Each structure stands twice: as C-alpha cells, then as structure tokens.
Amino acid sequence: MEKKRLAKLTLTIVIFSYFFLFCPLVYSQVNEIQHSVVKIITTSQQPDYYTPWRMKKISTQNGTGFIIDGERIMTNAHVVANAKYIIIQKNNDPKRYTAKIQHIGNDCDLAVLKVIDKDFFKNTTPLDFGGIPNINDTVLAYGYPVGGEKASVTKGIVSRIDYIRYSHSGIDYHLAIQVDAAINPGNSGGPITKDGKVVGVAFQSLMWAQNSSYMIPYPVIERFLRDISDEKYDGYIELGFYYQELENKALQEHYELPENKTGVVISSLFMDNAKKILKPGDILLSIDGYKIANDASITIWNERLPLTEAAEIKLAGEKIAVTFVRDGKILNNKIVLMRFVPKIELANKYNEEPEFIVFAGLVFMPLSREYIKTWGNKWYDEANKKLLYYYFYYVPDEIYKDNPYPIVLCKRLPDPVNTYCEDYEDLIITSVNGKKMNSLREMRDLINNIKEGFIVIEFENDVSPIVLKAENIHDADQRIMKRYNINKMENLKE
C-alpha cells in the first residue's frame, strides 16, 4: 500500500513539474486562441424536395468558428447550411450576437460570417494562418464539441495529406489533411493550429474509423479567401477534360509517348475553353509547370497528388499552362479556366428553394441530386434507375448533349382533373404539345398560353401520353391549392 501511494505521488509530481516547466507558454497561447474561437448556433430549415412548396421542420445545430482579419468569422459552410438565424457566442461571454452569412462556398465547405454588432470584435485578435503542416506534426483542435458548453482543446497528429470527397457538396474533391485528434460534432468549423497559427479548419470525419478526422488545409482556405476578395464567391473551376493514365506500355507506344517523358492521354473534352487548346489523343506532359507522371500524379505540397490539384488553387478566368505532345511535337499553351455549370444540380443544394411547377395537380421538377435524395438514406441504390443513370452518367456518357435538362413528373396530387395520370411518377418528359422543353419556365409559359383544347405531355418511357384539357386546369388548380395547402404553384429560377 505504502509503495503504491508513493508511486502515485511521484507520478503526480512528474506531471505537475512537466506542466510547470513547459506549460505557461503553451497555456497562454491556448488561452489567447480560445478567445478567438466562437460558438455558432444555427437555426435552419431545409426545403422538402418531396413537396417542394414546403419546408421541413426547423432545427438547431451547433458549430464552431474563429475570428479572422477584417472583422469576419470563418466556419464551415455546413455549420450555417440552410440557416434562417445565426447566433454567435464568445468563450466566457454570456452575450449572444446575431450574425449573417457574408460568403459561402458549398463546394469547399467554407463560409465567412459578419456579426451585426461591431462591439463583438472589441478586444479580440484575429487568428493568423500558417501553411501546410508536415506528417507527424502535433496540432491542436479548438471548438465547442457536444457534451459541454465551454470551448475545448484536443491534441492530434497529422497523419496524412490526401485528396478526398467533401461530403457537404457530395461531389467535390479537394485536398484534405487527416488528423488523429478526436474531433466531434460541434467541432466543425473550428481552427486547427500549429505553433499558434491556423493550419486547417475541422470539417468531417470517417464514419467507420475512430479518431480519424479531416481538416480543410490552408491552400483551400487561401483560395476561398482570394475568391471572395471581390465580394463574390465564384467557386471552383474545372479543367474541362477527361484523361487516362499512361501506365500501360502498349498505350504509351500507341500514343507515341516520347522517350524519357511521362504524362497522360486526353480522352475527351467537355468544356469549350479546353477544346480550344487540347484534342483527344494529345499527351499532356505538364500542367502549370508540374511534371505529370504516367499515373496522372504530380508532386505538389510535397506529396504525390492527382494532376487536378494544380488547377485547384486557380480562380475562374485565370489561366493554366499546359505542355503537351501532338503529332510528335511538344507544344505549350494556356487554358483559360472556367466554372463548369451543368444545367442540372449535381451537388447537394443549400440555402436555395427548389425549382418546380405545379399544374393540374402534377408536380414537375428538373432532375437533381436533391430530388433523387428523397428516396432516403440509400438513394444512390434505391432511387428510380433511369434517374440514377441520368444523374451518375450525366457527364461521362454525355447525356447532357441530348438531354441537358431532364424534367421529371415528380408527383401527382390526386384530383378529378388528373384521375388518369397515375403511374407517371418519376418519368422524364420529352415534349409538351409536341415541343421539347428546355426549362420549367418555358413549360409554364407554354401551358399558361393554352387557354383551350388539349395539353399533351409525352414521356421518354414506353407509356401513353398524358392528355389534359386546358379549360379544366384553372379551376382544378384552385381546388388543389386549397386541398393540399399549397402556398405557391411555382418557383422558377431567373
């Protein structure tokens, strides 16, 4: 017994002395940073793509943010997604401040907020940014994780630098750094620091692996801040071409890859700016000065990453240098980078109300990820197979060329006017009265202009057309609005 107690005592002393020796410096720094780390309480409401005139229930979520220069607060886009009302609290300060989204980048999961009361920033220090930490560096994660009111700090180690899918938008791939710190819900948007400087923003973790969290690294943050410096967020650009790795010897020989050179072969192009410079069959040797290996990787940020990373930090309208081989000659040129804006929404959508029209109790919406998600958790397997194919292969199979804007009959609100329109749900229309429809607005206008006679809607699938009479629709619409409590019969994009 005596011995054990002694051992405990020694241990305590060792720990204390450790603190005594090293901690004051670290502690004061931690304390200082904590003053700049804020709690964000967002009240949000998300539209219901199942009944697009309606909003889903109101919910509240907590997240973290931190003060940066220009009296701004940086956080994750997902912390303030679909926000109707945002409140901010400083550590050990009971006062609640209301805030507004100034800029939001859903593709990189970052946002900056403005606090309406300027007093908020009194006696606060904006945090500075550092660069990319090295593997095995120790970092500190600050935030307001679930399970308590106060700010918390947790220590972690940088475990890898990777190129991953950002789950907020669901489709964007960017650089991310994995940290083995225990980052929990509520930590999101919080700074991760090394030597007192912000090297990342905590944002997502692997569901199936414990203690494996990711932070948005400095290059992504820096790009976001640069993008919004003109007071407008444009978002990420696309190179506009598909390529194939040149690892196979026969492939190299066929495309006549010059000796001592490495690169990838351009397989197809989907953006005009890229088409002006490159052709399928060209061998791309380098991009923005980075030499491309046969597996399509470049060395950037001291890591081997996909060549697309070279274009990641570029803003819309900027140029990227390409060196490529065509007909045995090495050519140099520049591609003007632009955003790829497909006609349908491929990414998760936030802070926007769904586009739809309702007439004769039939709800029409363009194909979108949000609509397919109404099938529930396993939407990517369980949704209508045609819609899934159109969604997943919209670009690769060039569906956008023939059918850039698939309009879906999503729902039938039963009423005498549409008695015979059952069994058409989730079918894609081909025409209305023989005319191809390029937008919901066009469809709405066409239908509004038919005052008398038949309205015939044809579908892609092997079904008979829907036939309605224009003169029956007006009364039916009044009836349906009342019966189904619909406050608006359309929401159209400008």
Add this chain to the structure above:
Amino acid sequence: MIKTPNKKTYFSYFKLSLILIIVFSFTSVITAEDMKKSHEKKIKPYIVKIYATYQSYNSFYPWEKKRFNEQSAFGTVLDKNYILTTADTISDSTYIELKKNSDETKYPAHIVFVDYSSNIVLLKADDENFYNDLSSLPLGKGIKKSDSIELVQIQKNNSIKSIKGTLEKVSVEDSFIGWDKHLSYHLSIKLDQREHWADPVIKDGFLEGILTSYDANRFIAKVIPVELIKHFLHDISDGKYDGFPDSGFYWEPLKNPLFKEYLGMDKKTTGVYVARVVPGSSADGALQKGDILLSLDNKEINDNGYFIDDTHGKLKLSYLFTRNFPDNILPAVILRNGKKTTVKLTLKNYTSKDYLIPVYNFDSQPKYLIEGGLVIQEVTTDYLKTWGKNWQDVGNKRLLYYYNYFARSPLDDRKRLIMLSFVLPDDINIGYQNFRYQIITKINGKKITNLEDAANAIDSSKSEFVHILFQGTKEIILKKSFLETANKRISERYNIHKLRNL
C-alpha cells in the same frame, strides 16, 4: 395433417377405425393394399418421382461451375413414354433419375424437349423397362372456373395420395423466368409442406395441368394448364421445337377518356395504346408506336387490354399470341392517325435468346473471352444477379439502366451488350487493372454487336495493337504480339483451362 397410426400410439381399435373413416371421407389414401387391388384391376400408376443433380455456371467467373446440388419433382407419364414435369426441375442438370413408387431402383433419364419460357420439359427413361407397371395419363380438354380437380402425389411411404381442390381463376401471367406471358390456373387447395413439385392435376381421369408453385398463406396453387402442355406437344410433333410466339410490343391501357377524345375515338370503341414495338418481333412491320390496337385475331380488345376467350372469359391480349404458333398470321385492326386500318402480324418466337440482355441461360456455359487478362462477357441477367440478393438496386447503375429500359430489344444494331467485366492482373494489363463493368463500343474501329464480333475484331485485325473503346471516356490498348505469351501465362496463373467460350 393425416396421422398414420404407428406402433407407439395406443389407439383403441374403435378410435383407429374412426380416424380411418374420417380420412377416407376427405382424401383418398391409396395404401399398398389398394395398390395391389388397383393392380388387379390393371390400373397402373402414372406418377413417378424425378431426382435431378444440377450444377450451374458461375456467371462472374464463367469458366467455373458452382457447387452441385439436387432437386426433385413429380413426373407424369404421358403417351409415347414421355414423362412430363416442370423445366425448372431439370435446369442446368448434370444427371437425371426416375423412381417409381413400386420399387427403390433409380432409372437414369434424359431430356427430350424443354421449354423454359412455359416451364415444361419432357423426359424419357433410358431403359424401356422402366415403363413396366406404369400407365400413361390422357390429356384433358381444359377446365373451367369452379371445376373440382384432384392433385396427386406420391407420399414418403410410397402410397399415392390425392387432394381435392377447385379452379379459382384463369389468367395470363409472366413466365417464371422472364417477360413471356402464359396462361395459368390458380387452384384453391390446401397442401402440406412441399418436397416435390409438378404434381399432376387431374379431372375425371384426365391430366389438366401440373403444379408450379404454392402460396401457403393464401392456399393458392399455380398450375401450368393442359392448354399449354398440348401446345407444347403439338409443337414438337414434327420433331422440332419452335416455341411460343411473343407479341413484340409494349402496350398501355386506354383509360383516359380525354386521350380517346384527342385521338378522335368514339366512347364505345375500345383498344390499347402501342407504346413500343420491338424490332424483329411479331409486331415489327405491322404495328407502330402510337397505334391504337382495336382488335386482334378477330377478338375485340378492351381498354385494359383484355379480350373474351370462348372458354375462360376475360384474358389478357398476350394469350392471343401464345395460344398460336410461330409463322401463323394474325389480323389486327388498328387506329393510326385517326384512320382504321387492318394489318397482319406474322408471328415470331422472340424470347430470352433474342433479347439484348437475356433473361436466362440454362444448360450451357456463359460465353466469354479472355485476352491479355481482360475478361470480356455478355451483359446477362445471370451476370447482374452476381451482385447478390439486392442486385436490382446495388448493381452497376449503367448496366441496370440498360436492364430496366432496353433489355428486350436490340439497341442500335447491337444484339448484346458486350462488356469488360473485370481484369485478371498481369504485367500486360498494368494501368487497366481497376477497369470493371465497362461497356465495349468498338475494337480496332469495328462496332461490337455481340461477343463473336469482339473475338473477330481481335483475331483478324492486322494492326499491331488491339484498341478497345468503351462507352464513356476510357480505352484500352494492348500489343497484339504480346498477347499469346500473356494469355498462356494468365491461364496458368489463374488456372483457367479455356480462355474462350463463344
């Protein structure tokens, strides 16, 4: 259900006889003694047991077979020593045996004719002696709703038992295996746990059908009707099997009165909307998308696609095809662009083998081609099923899209979708080893419409490269001169004896 008294139960003689009386009043159990009696009366049994060993191919590794298994069914002896049972009993069979209830010997048998679409097969015992002590059952004329029937089984103790039931419904339904539509009887009957299938259904000493499935919750048995069996026997009477004709078009009911008004039809006229015509099918050349089919084979079609059959009453129009034979000509009255016209459909057997994505492939090895470790296959329903129980959801979305929307008709001029299903890793295919489920569009500039095309394009090309283009953005290039040694290496490494099955 029926308790056979055994030594361990202490029934009084009185109780036992009471039970026997009850038993006899509901079902007739033919005991060994009765068998003797019937033998004396020279009525020999016509029902036998069939045991089939089957082993199907692994659609994912098409050069391999799966584990073998056994299944059993009843067989009914018909004229000419044919033994009738359901085709699913003997699908992918490697060995078939027959057994009579009078002895324990198993007699080997072989398939004479099989049709998976209607689920009918005719077998014959290899040894003529098998038919001693057996009689054949004559075919009936078809039964009508509410007719009483008997279903006959051989029990575990080799006694023959019959169970009474009634015909509840006659309808036209999807074949057990795919999209073909056939006449089907629904019996209302109470059956015990099933060990065997294909029990004969009998009325007044005539065969009226064989059982295919049983719904134990609703007490409904589905039966292949004698009409279908006769059709099959008639078909093979010339020694050749032609199969059932298929409609070859998709139709939709004409429920919407506004649609009729729009088409200029009066309210009394009825018909169905032709939604798609399958190229190369019975309807091709006669019907068009947008036609309204008013009558077929001189039968009026109602707005829901039914006609009035002389025997069974309201039946789906598909039966007007399947009750006929290939090459028969059916007149059809249609409404096209507001005008009534008569067209003639020359009937064709258009079935699984003609589909872009075949529904089934029994008794033969899936086709495949392995070149430089690239496993090239047809997209088939069997292949899609390799995704497991939820294959219709979790499978590759591009393949599922074709399965759901184009499976039954040729796409462009493609007879099959040909894909690279996966890659057997080797030095020759470095850089391609992650390729999976990629649909092949061209090889060395040639369009690929079936697997033979793919083999020919590779073999006959004079180019030093094999250049494979896929739907989407990917491609594969191999050097032809390296293929031979690589193929040899791969077949040894992965233990594949045959690199091709065309």
